[in-house]
Amino acid sequence: MLPRRPMSAAEEEELPALDLRLTAENLEDLYEQAPCGYCSCLPDGTLVKTNQTLLSWLGYAREQLVARRCLQELFTVGGRLHYESFCAPLLLLQGQVREISYQLRRADGTTLPVLLNAQLLRDADGQPLLIRATLFDITERRKYEQELLRARAEADAHRALLTAKNEQLTRINGELDNFVYTASHDLKQPASNMQGLFEELKRTATFHDPEAAPMLAMFDDALRQILGTIEGMTEVVQLQRQLDQVPREKIALQAITEEIIRNLQPLQAAAVDFSLDFRAVPHLRMPRPALHSLLYNLLSNAVKYALPGRRPQVWVRSAPAAGGLVLTVRDNGRGIDLQRHGQDLFQLFRRFHPEVPGSGVGLYLVNRLVRQANGHLEVASVVNEGTTFRIFLPS
Amino acid sequence: MDVLRRNNVTVSGAGTQAMVLVHGFGCDQHMWRLVAPAFEAHYRVVLLDLVGAGQSELAAYEPAHYNTLAAHAADVLQVLATLNLHDVVFVGHSVSAMIGVLAAIAEPARIGRLVLVAPSPRYLNDAGYTGGFEPADIDELLQAMDSNYLGWSGAITPVIMGHPERPELSAELNNSFCRTDPTIARHFARVTFLADNRADLPLVSTPALILQCAHDALAPLAVGYYLQQHLPAAELVILDTSGHCPHLSAPQATVAAMFHFLGLAAPPPDERR
Numbered sequence: 001m002l003p004r005r006p007m008s009a010a011e012e013e014e015l016p017a018l019d020l021r022l023t024a025e026n027l028e029d030l031y032e033q034a035p036c037g038y039c040s041c042l043p044d045g046t047l048v049k050t051n052q053t054l055l056s057w058l059g060y061a062r063e064q065l066v067a068r069r070c071l072q073e074l075f076t077v078g079g080r081l082h083y084e085s086f087c088a089p090l091l092l093l094q095g096q097v098r099e100i101s102y103q104l105r106r107a108d109g110t111t112l113p114v115l116l117n118a119q120l121l122r123d124a125d126g127q128p129l130l131i132r133a134t135l136f137d138i139t140e141r142r143k144y145e146q147e148l149l150r151a152r153a154e155a156d157a158h159r160a161l162l163t164a165k166n167e168q169l170t171r172i173n174g175e176l177d178n179f180v181y182t183a184s185h186d187l188k189q190p191a192s193n194m195q196g197l198f199e200e201l202k203r204t205a206t207f208h209d210p211e212a213a214p215m216l217a218m219f220d221d222a223l224r225q226i227l228g229t230i231e232g233m234t235e236v237v238q239l240q241r242q243l244d245q246v247p248r249e250k251i252a253l254q255a256i257t258e259e260i261i262r263n264l265q266p267l268q269a270a271a272v273d274f275s276l277d278f279r280a281v282p283h284l285r286m287p288r289p290a291l292h293s294l295l296y297n298l299l300s301n302a303v304k305y306a307l308p309g310r311r312p313q314v315w316v317r318s319a320p321a322a323g324g325l326v327l328t329v330r331d332n333g334r335g336i337d338l339q340r341h342g343q344d345l346f347q348l349f350r351r352f353h354p355e356v357p358g359s360g361v362g363l364y365l366v367n368r369l370v371r372q373a374n375g376h377l378e379v380a381s382v383v384n385e386g387t388t389f390r391i392f393l394p395s
Numbered sequence: 396m397d398v399l400r401r402n403n404v405t406v407s408g409a410g411t412q413a414m415v416l417v418h419g420f421g422c423d424q425h426m427w428r429l430v431a432p433a434f435e436a437h438y439r440v441v442l443l444d445l446v447g448a449g450q451s452e453l454a455a456y457e458p459a460h461y462n463t464l465a466a467h468a469a470d471v472l473q474v475l476a477t478l479n480l481h482d483v484v485f486v487g488h489s490v491s492a493m494i495g496v497l498a499a500i501a502e503p504a505r506i507g508r509l510v511l512v513a514p515s516p517r518y519l520n521d522a523g524y525t526g527g528f529e530p531a532d533i534d535e536l537l538q539a540m541d542s543n544y545l546g547w548s549g550a551i552t553p554v555i556m557g558h559p560e561r562p563e564l565s566a567e568l569n570n571s572f573c574r575t576d577p578t579i580a581r582h583f584a585r586v587t588f589l590a591d592n593r594a595d596l597p598l599v600s601t602p603a604l605i606l607q608c609a610h611d612a613l614a615p616l617a618v619g620y621y622l623q624q625h626l627p628a629a630e631l632v633i634l635d636t637s638g639h640c641p642h643l644s645a646p647q648a649t650v651a652a653m654f655h656f657l658g659l660a661a662p663p664p665d666e667r668r
Contacts, residue, residue, distance in 0.1 A: 043644065044610065044637030070637075072612070077528070078535020082543070084612050084639040085421035085489075090573060092643040093425060101542040128644070142542075149541060 037114070037135035043128035045070030045088075054135060059107035071133060076103045076111060091120045091131065101142075104135070113142035177237050184233035191226050198223065224357070232361030236348070239293055239365065243372065246287040253278040253318055253327075256288075260296050264303055272303055272312040281318040281325045284393060286373055294369045295329075297362040298389055302331035304356055307384060324375070324394040332386040338379065345379065396455075398477045402443040402470060403450040406478070408435030412507075413480045415441040417471060419489025419513070419639075420587045421580075422573035423449025426488065429646035430653075437659060438484065445491070446470055447579040458582050464490065464590055468497035475505050482507035484657065489513050489613070489639065490587040497592070499601040509603035510653055511629075513639050514622060515614040517591045524593070525617045533588045537581060544577035596625040603629040604656040606649060610637040630656070 031038060037054030041047050047065050055062055058074065065074075072083040079102040090097050096119045103111040118133040138145075202216060209215075257276055284291070299314065306312035315330040336345065336352055344350040346367035351360045366389075370377050375393040398404075405424070408414075414434050416427045424442040431440050445467050447456040460466050471494060475483060485506045487495035492514030499506040517526045519533070575583075603626050607619030616633070623631040632652045636645035654661065 076535050076539070077532040078537070078539045080612055081528075081532065081536040082539040085419075086543075086573065088638050089422050089426060089640050089643055092640065093428070093573070102539065145542060 036137070037133075039071060039133050039135075041071045041131045041133065043120070043131060045072050045083075045131070047071060048130075057106070057112055057135075057137070058104060064107075071131070074104050076105055079103055087116075087118070091118060092128065095120045095122075101138070101145075113138050177240055180233050181237040184230045184237070188227075188230050188234070191223065191230060195223050195227065228357070229360070236361060236365060236368075239289060239369075242289045243287055243369075246289055248285045248287055250283050250285050251288060251291055252283055254282065256291060257295060257299075257316055260292065260299055263296070264300055272306070272314055275313070275315045277315075277317040281320055284318075284325060284327075285395070286393070290369045290373065294366050294391070297366050298329040301362055302329060302333060302387075304358065305331075305333045305353060305387075307332070307334050321392055324392060327391040327393065328388060329391075330386065330388040335383040335385055335387050336379075336381045337383050338381050342379075398470075398473045401446060401452045401455050402474050403452075404441060404443045404474055404478075406439060406441050407431075408438055408440040410436075410438040412438055412482065412484065413441055413475075413478070414438040414484040414486060415443070415471070415475065415480075416486040417443060417445065417488070417491035417494060418448065419487075419491050420583065423575075425449070425573065426640065426642060427486075430642045430650055433650045434653075437657075439480075441474070441478065441480070441483075443471070443474055445494075445583075447583055448575050449573070453576055453579065456576075456579050456582075461582070462586060464494050464586065464592070465497050467491075467494045468501060471495075471498050472502050472505060475502075481505055484508045484510065486510040486512065486653070487514070488642065489515075490590070493590065493592045493595075496595055496599055500595060500598045503600060506601055508657065509599070509601050510606065510656065511603055511622070512606045512642060512649070513608055513611055513614050514605060515618045516593045516596060516622060516625075518588045518613070519591075521591075524621070525615065527613065527615045527618070528588070533585075536588065537584060540577070540581060540584060544580075593625065596622065597627060599626055600628065604652065605629055605631045606641060606652055607631060607633045608638060608641050608644075609633055609635050611639050613639045632656075 032052040034051060034053055037057060038049075038051040039047055039054055040049040046067065047069055048067065050062065050065055055065070058065075072080045072088075075083060082100075083102070087097050087100055096117075098117050100116045100118075101113065102116055103113050105111055114135040115138050116133060116135055118131055120128055121130040121132065123129040198219065207213075207216070254276060257278075261274055295316075299316070302314045303312060310332065313332045315328070317328050319326050319328070334353065338345070341350075341352050344352075346363050348360065348364040350364075351358055367377065370391055370393070373393050375391060377392065378390045379387065380390075381387040403424070416424070416431055418424050418426045423444045427442060431442065434440055444451040447453060447461065471485075475481075481504055483506055485495040485498065485508065487493070487510070489512070492509075492511035493516060495506065495509050495511065496516075499509055515526065517524065518528050519526045520529060605619055605622050605626070607614065607616065609616070619631055619633065623629050634641045634645055634648050634652065636648065638644050641649045651661075
């Protein structure tokens with residue numbers, strides 16, 4: 001309680017004389033015509049008094065209800081079940097209930113949604129004496145409550161469906177990886193055998209057809225390509241299996257890039273001008289095999305698809321970007337006609353320069369690795385001028 | 396697993412024999428406030444919350460496991476075993492009356508007497524049997540529960556739960572007693588109202604007291620008579636009260652009937668609260 005403070009001058013001023021007809025509320029009328037339902041019941045729910053508003057809502061005459069019916073009998077059967085199992089014990093335990101939602105059953109069988117507030121009065125001995133209840137019409141509110149309930153049920157169903165779908169997809173993915181692995185494994189042996197047998201055949205057999213020599217060369221190429229493709233398939237699956245087990249670590253970009261360039265020597269990387277600049281963002285966090293494979297594929301592509309007759313140049317750099325960093329790998333090579341091939345760029349086993357040996361796995365892997373790191377990539381390219389890959393990775 | 400923590404078991408009172416009181420659908424052990432103290436002079440009084448209700452460990456409520464009342468009966472027997480109790484007086488309200496029936500059949504040595512408060516072996520009507528309800532009524536109940544759980548997600552453990560003796564703490568908490576997780580309540584409602592334990596009744600050798608309310612919407616008089624006929628050793632007492640919770644609406648009459656059944660001297664003068 002706040003201490004009483006002295007009244008201000010304004011408060012001491014008498015109220016202006018108002019028209020008493022407006023202010024002198026008739027209590028009986030207030031009760032009967034209140035904008036909510038009022039009723040009083042015995043502890044067992046028997047109605048002893050109800051206001052006109054409630055009677056009008058229900059379509060009953062007073063004598064049909066008072067002393068004859070219980071408050072809970074005015075609800076739907078399910079509502080009554082709820083009242084007996086939740087409300088009645090609560091009233092006796094804590095003396096009141098607030099904002100309980102029920103449907104009143106009108107005389108004509110239709111329902112009216114209401115919120116119930118009730119209070120238990122006890123006699124001098126502490127015995128339950130009377131329940132006073134107010135009922136509020138919530139027709140409109142009930143509509144959007146049901147809309148909310150419906151939306152929630154729908155969201156729950158969607159969530160359950162998504163979970164099931166995700167589990168299914170994960171399983172299928174695993175099965176696909178297993179299939180690719182098994183297929184590549186099973187194809188490798190006979191293809192290697194073919195290569196060995198063919199070498200042996202060329203050594204021992206004589207071909208008289210003038211077309212034989214170029215045909216033999218073509219056969220050799222085709223075999224090499226088969227083996228390269230099988231190699232690529234194996235690589236995709238093996239890398240995936242590795243990634244599932246390797247944790248993310250902090251990696252110095254300069255060191256790993258230099259190491260990759262050394263590994264590119266067989267591709268005549270010595271004749272390539274590399275320019276590295278990782279001063280803006282020297283490190284990033286990723287599973288090491290993932291970053292290694294990503295950079296190796298981009299750099300080896302930059303070297304392999306150099307434009308004949310022009311000294312190859314490759315620029316690799318890092319820079320901060322919104323929410324992470326961007327890695328850029330740019331070359332001055334043949335370029336890709338994105339108008340024609342943009343759709344297929346990251347598809348497994350797609351190739352755009354048949355004159356250069358390759359298996360069509362590199363960019364597929366790059367894209368897969370970037371997605372796994374929750375990043376994305378952009379490609380810009382002009383035919384005969386060069387290509388730029390920009391890889392965005394979240395930090 | 397700590398069984399006593401799981402079922403939020405509280406023990407009070409003195410005596411060599413124990414009385415375990417198990418609440419019904421829609422509430423928790425607070426329901427026994429007006430009845431349990433009357434027995435503390437004669438018994439070790441054991442109160443518990445069924446898993447999923449009150450302050451039991453809600454995380455332990457696996458719907459698939461608790462799909463039958465037998466799972467709750469097994470929990471009660473685990474509590475009795477943990478406390479090393481035999482020959483107890485089992486008092487079960489509403490759905491827990493049948494949980495007691497199942498426990499007494501499974502381990503008769505643990506339960507010496509059954510007090511079934513407002514029991515029903517089946518709530519749905521059937522050919523030649525009046526349970527009082529149709530399947531549509533149960534769906535309506537579930538709807539009523541849903542519309543009363545809007546806006547708050549479960550797992551609210553009200554402060555008041557720890558202080559039933561201090562109602563002023565409930566001022567900020569609407570309807571703070573007997574709260575439970577809505578998802579669990581919904582599931583338990585289905586298990587409760589779709590159960591049919593009529594076939595179990597003849598298997599009960601334990602002496603039983605049926606406390607039937609004169610006007611109970613959930614368990615009509617016919618159900619009380621049915622139980623008396625089908626339980627091998629049961630006496631029926633009809634309490635002159637309305638509603639489904641005589642231990643709250645007529646605690647003195649409830650205590651008196653129990654005293655008589657248990658062969659105790661007249662109950663102490665009723666304690667006004």
